[in-house]
Amino acid sequence: MAEDNLNINSPDKDLIDSFLNGNENAFNFIVRKYQKRVYWVVRKMVLDHDDADDITQEVFLKLYRSLKDFRGESKFFTYVYKIAINYSLNHINKNKKINSRNSGIDNSLIVSQDEIADEALTSRERTKLLEEAIESLPDKQRAVFNMRYYENLTYEEISSILDKSVGGMKANYFHAIKKIEKFLKCHNKSELVESK
Amino acid sequence: MKNQISKEELYHSLPDYISGNLNDQELSQAISNEIEVNPEFKTEFEEIEKTLKFLNSAEFSAPEDSYFNNLPVKINELISRETLRKSTWYKPGLVWKWLVPAMSVLLIAILLYNGSFQKADEVVLKQIEKSGTTSIENVNEETIKIPKVNQEDENLNQNTSNSTLKNTNLRRLKRNTAVTEVPQSIQIAEKPGRAEAILEQNMISANTELTGGADSESEDDILLMNEEYDNFEEELMEFTPEDRKNIIENLAKSQI
Numbered sequence: 001m002a003e004d005n006l007n008i009n010s011p012d013k014d015l016i017d018s019f020l021n022g023n024e025n026a027f028n029f030i031v032r033k034y035q036k037r038v039y040w041v042v043r044k045m046v047l048d049h050d051d052a053d054d055i056t057q058e059v060f061l062k063l064y065r066s067l068k069d070f071r072g073e074s075k076f077f078t079y080v081y082k083i084a085i086n087y088s089l090n091h092i093n094k095n096k097k098i099n100s101r102n103s104g105i106d107n108s109l110i111v112s113q114d115e116i117a118d119e120a121l122t123s124r125e126r127t128k129l130l131e132e133a134i135e136s137l138p139d140k141q142r143a144v145f146n147m148r149y150y151e152n153l154t155y156e157e158i159s160s161i162l163d164k165s166v167g168g169m170k171a172n173y174f175h176a177i178k179k180i181e182k183f184l185k186c187h188n189k190s191e192l193v194e195s196k
Numbered sequence: 197m198k199n200q201i202s203k204e205e206l207y208h209s210l211p212d213y214i215s216g217n218l219n220d221q222e223l224s225q226a227i228s229n230e231i232e233v234n235p236e237f238k239t240e241f242e243e244i245e246k247t248l249k250f251l252n253s254a255e256f257s258a259p260e261d262s263y264f265n266n267l268p269v270k271i272n273e274l275i276s277r278e279t280l281r282k283s284t285w286y287k288p289g290l291v292w293k294w295l296v297p298a299m300s301v302l303l304i305a306i307l308l309y310n311g312s313f314q315k316a317d318e319v320v321l322k323q324i325e326k327s328g329t330t331s332i333e334n335v336n337e338e339t340i341k342i343p344k345v346n347q348e349d350e351n352l353n354q355n356t357s358n359s360t361l362k363n364t365n366l367r368r369l370k371r372n373t374a375v376t377e378v379p380q381s382i383q384i385a386e387k388p389g390r391a392e393a394i395l396e397q398n399m400i401s402a403n404t405e406l407t408g409g410a411d412s413e414s415e416d417d418i419l420l421m422n423e424e425y426d427n428f429e430e431e432l433m434e435f436t437p438e439d440r441k442n443i444i445e446n447l448a449k450s451q452i
Contacts, residue, residue: 031268039267040256049259053267060271061278123255130254149251152217174208181247 008032012076020068027067031060034077038084044146045088047131055091059084074160081151082161085143092139129187133180144169145176201226207240214245 018026043052147153155169212218230237
């Protein structure tokens with residue numbers, strides 16, 4: 001049977017059809033196929049690992065419930081992306097944890113400073129700076145920046161996910177980068193920016 | 197030839213130009229030209245290039261390696277929990293989903309039903325107010341059937357008022373049944389309501405006025421019975437004493 005041949009590399013349509021025909025295992029393949037991408041989409045939006053973990057699970061739960069509504073009009077990942085971005089934006093709006101974020105992963109990196117080479121320290125500071133810079137962006141601008149810069153989505157795809165005009169997306173991306181630039185200047189981190 | 201590209205579009209396309217994601221060759225050429233001729237635009241180009249350089253060099257802190265191995269398990273557990281929760285609460289939820297609208301429709305139907313009869317009541321009450329209680333026949337002949345008590349019945353009642361004592365028991369018996377028959381004599385065609393109750397009372401009082409009291413309401417029926425009783429007595433006298441005794445015994449047995 002075709003269901004027996006399914007794996008993580010099977011086309012999305014086959015996995016979806018199989019799941020809709022009652023093969024629960026097909027959904028496991030969908031999870032394994034997209035979990036990293038979904039996690040990182042969410043993580044770059046909410047920045048905190050624990051929040052990203054919770055939201056990623058919720059995104060897949062939502063996907064499990066609503067997969068029957070997917071009509072195949074857009075790419076499957078665009079559909080998943082839309083759920084992930086909406087959940088992330090809802091989370092940001094609910095919590096507004098600006099400046100109070102404290103990532104558990106970052107805590108795990110805190111070790112004796114003697115053991116840290118200058119390069120490693122610089123890397124950690126860069127990460128912190130990057131997260132703070134992204135955190136300084138307004139919600140929608142952050143979404144556009146992440147989708148364009150990290151996911152390399154087209155403006156058409158971004159506009160369909162956020163239900164906004166294509167021109168507006170392009171302007172949003174430009175202003176997001178300008179805002180990050182301004183943030184770096186304000187925090188007098190130009191030496192970090194130029195060090196690489 | 198494409199329309200002249202605005203300055204705004206040139207600026208907005210700068211990040212894609214630097215990243216190498218600008219597919220529009222004409223726009224790309226226009227940006228290159230602008231960088232050469234416009235120092236301000238060149239400065240903007242350099243600033244954005246610097247920022248993108250930083251973004252390229254910085255990375256998010258990654259979760260532990262085992263995280264993505266465990267994530268599908270956690271997702272499956274969450275789905276199982278939610279499915280179980282839904283199966284427990286979904287059914288009563290479904291009941292409410294259907295029960296509440298059904299109850300609402302039922303309530304509206306009852307209100308409409310009562311409302312329509314209230315209107316009918318109002319019409320009847322208006323008719324009563326117009327015609328008064330003395331002319332009952334004009335009140336609502338369509339909806340109310342009233343046994344007509346006319347002057348002939350009244351005369352007959354007066355003529356037979358001095359009937360013999362032997363009819364007393366039968367009269368009492370008949371009167372008892374007649375009393376119960378009074379409300380039945382007022383037949384209301386539709387569902388009884390407040391107006392009908394008022395009407396009924398009016399009927400009774402009108403009947404009382406016409407026939408001279410509650411006891412004489414079914415006097416005409418009693419008089420007919422008295423006549424039948426007299427005939428029966430005469431016929432009985434024609435039989436032999438033995439036959440009469442048998443007939444009386446049979447009548448007693450049959451409890452007539």
